[in-house]
């Protein structure tokens with residue numbers, strides 16, 4: 604059963620009745636609970652995002668910015684009250700999985716995650732966002748060739764699994780960029796690239812934005828790390844003090860642009876800037892950029908060995 608803060612039905616329907624699947628054990632039960640969690644993520648933003656939005660709302664002193672924040676929060680309340688996704692574009696679903704090699708259902712987990720997307724598409728419901736390349740056919744299930752995207756990290760000796768769910772809308776995917784530079788271009792060039800990309804493309808992603816920057820030695824790794832960066836909880840910093848300082852500098856600078864919520868005039872176009880990094884080849888310096896929108900639908904759930912679960916991103920929700 605799903606119970607959101609505020610009591611049964613706060614994130615939707617009377618879930619026991621509506622979900623109609625009593626079996627919460629084994630592969631079927633895990634799939635059902637994962638699907639319910641995906642549905643929750645589509646309707647309710649994680650606590651850290653709501654907290655930061657609330658902070659920025661208080662700082663916004665112009666009438667236009669205040670009106671926009673009022674409408675964003677009214678939208679979130681209506682999503683809860685009406686049990687609907689908080690944006691019509693429920694995105695393409697990505698999973699970032701840290702799986703203990705001792706997790707009992709590890710061999711079924713890939714199929715569980717795929718089936719959970721199909722089930723959540725009906726349960727939530729989610730918009731149909733999987734269009735097959737070349738055939739240009741929408742599958743109608745949010746499942747298609749290589750989507751949902753699943754990134755796996757295996758943890759030796761672990762026996763639980765932590766799954767991050769992310770819903771990337773079209774507007775927030777559009778600004779995604781990657782570049783590979785000569786190292787002599789320096790970190791200043793990465794900062795310039797971030798500013799240019801936010802100024803040129805950020806408005807498509809419905810600010811205020813979570814800006815993720817991946818720094819590595821190759822384009823594919825930089826791109827992947829930029830996506831991982833937007834999944835980090837707001838308020839956390841890069842473990843290297845120089846990385847943390849660059850995050851703060853970028854965040855401060857971007858918030859001086861005069862771009863406010865929804866890209867209109869205002870104080871803060873950025874909820875957070877996060878950097879993830881990997882060691883690079885001596886001859887290359889790659890930077891990837893991903894952006895999350897104000898409706899940053901991200902959630903983290905941990906399933907334990909006995910298949911009980913803990914939700915790390917949304918207070919008061921159980922599945």
Ligand code: SF4
Pocket residue numbers: 690691692693694771772773774775807808809896897898
């Ligand atoms: S960018 Fe985000 S809030 Fe804007 S339409 Fe897309 S999914 Fe919705």
